[in-house]
Amino acid sequence: MAGGHEPRVAILLPCYNEEAAIGATIDGFRAVLPNATVYVFDNNSKDRTVEIARERGAVVRSVVQQGKGNVVRRMFADIEADVYLMADGDLTYDPDAAPEMVRMLWDDQLDMVVGTRHHEDTEAYRGGHVLGNKAFTGLLAWLFGKSFTDIFSGYRAFSRRYAKSFPASSEGFETETEMSVHALELRMPTGEVETKYLARPEGSESKLNTFRDGWRILKMIGTLFRVEQPRAFYGTIAAAIQIAAILLAIPLFITFFQTGQVPRFPTAILVTGMTVMAALIFFAGLIISTVTRGRREMRRLAYLAIQPPNTPRAD
Template structure:
């Protein structure tokens, strides 16, 4: 980000919502108070209540997303919103708007591409449903063991992103596993991540979480597994190769010890298994090496394309007066005069 952009960055607050009519207006008003110059978008994910109407009445720009699932909403956010910094917050009024400037600080200063609002150090006893705290720890441990450099709150919905991150990330998830995907993508792609401790509140009476503990938990763990395979193929296939070769050697030792003692091989099936497991290990290792090379080249190409795209958008926004939403408000103000 250039010095000019750091001094006057365009900021967008994006709020994914599904049936949050009870809280969305307050969330919009709170963030408008703290960030008066920011564009505030509510992405209405096929709500069946008055979420869209309440958001419009509060002054937000409402963008409908027909495909259900938070991942689909984030994909629309990253595609449709044009800003130097994007601040994502849930529409359930559990995250404090007063922490917004703190969340934006590192991204604006160029010290981070993603800032995560960590809830685990400051929350009410009723903030997390049963097993949610354990699930967060399990996800954090899994990512730390498989990928390294774990963050404290992998599943936080309060995050700030740089333009580079938004333009780089190909959103694949459809549901609540999107936070895990963003975290793993940032860690494996070399993006800078920082965390800020934020207070996590309790949903108001009548508001209910859309997260299914076991179904969405299983999706999160599956996402970690496949992202590990896709983004760290050499480590993934090396583990498979090591396991296969060890089993093959153990089977081979049984056959070899028998042959040494008797001069006979009375267990041909064990010999076949030894050869099969060893060959599987060698093939797995070769697969990992090939995919790692392909993955590195793909990442380099993606980085180059992203850098060029971000640079072009910076130039366009300087020449045209900012984001599309900002220009629309300026045009409306001129018409009113």
């Protein structure tokens, strides 16, 4: 790799009941990144996942709290490295793309590189999931002004400054959405590498529940929009209430200009209350946005306190 020094690469594999794939996954990544340390984070597997991982020489850690988000929180907290390469332990992500992802992140001094999935086998990436990915990617771009090609990809390379500044507040598969928004909000330099998405080996089953996890992802996007963009979130609500109040008030004004009277007092009181409510919500958004800006600045300072990729280490 150009310039600087060779990075310490940690390959992070979150796993749950992947005895059919974990051995081949470890071997595949070790073949293309022989100097990297492979960590398997077991999330309460009931099969031989842990035993096989240890036989392959991986460092095994256990995470009791169920859910990929909980695993990611533990991975970033416990592991010390220059580059963190995360992939699922089910052999669906192509190890051959890993060196390029690490090289791009290191040489270009990026904070995150996303492995965007390209598939030819319909069994690898179902049509419903493809459509959902495009819909949520478009929604994220609309709400935050920018997005990635594949926001749900679990194949990513991170810099140390990303890993140690990531709040990791989610619990399940919505963690990839949180990762994307974290990079967007702090305006981190990022990149993408297209990679093949492979069908699961026989005996390996997807842990993703389309509707349950889709709903959780949608809630996570809504929560992140409320927390990270409070002026837009509360301003939209205030505007909707105010527009409804104006529509209700139009007949009142027409009657008043025609007769000089306001006979429908309940409607007039409702319109007044809605207008006051809209104003309160709007100003609440302004106040919360000030708090959000302070929080973002603190995260930015924590991020800047860590050395960027491909710079000489103090040690």
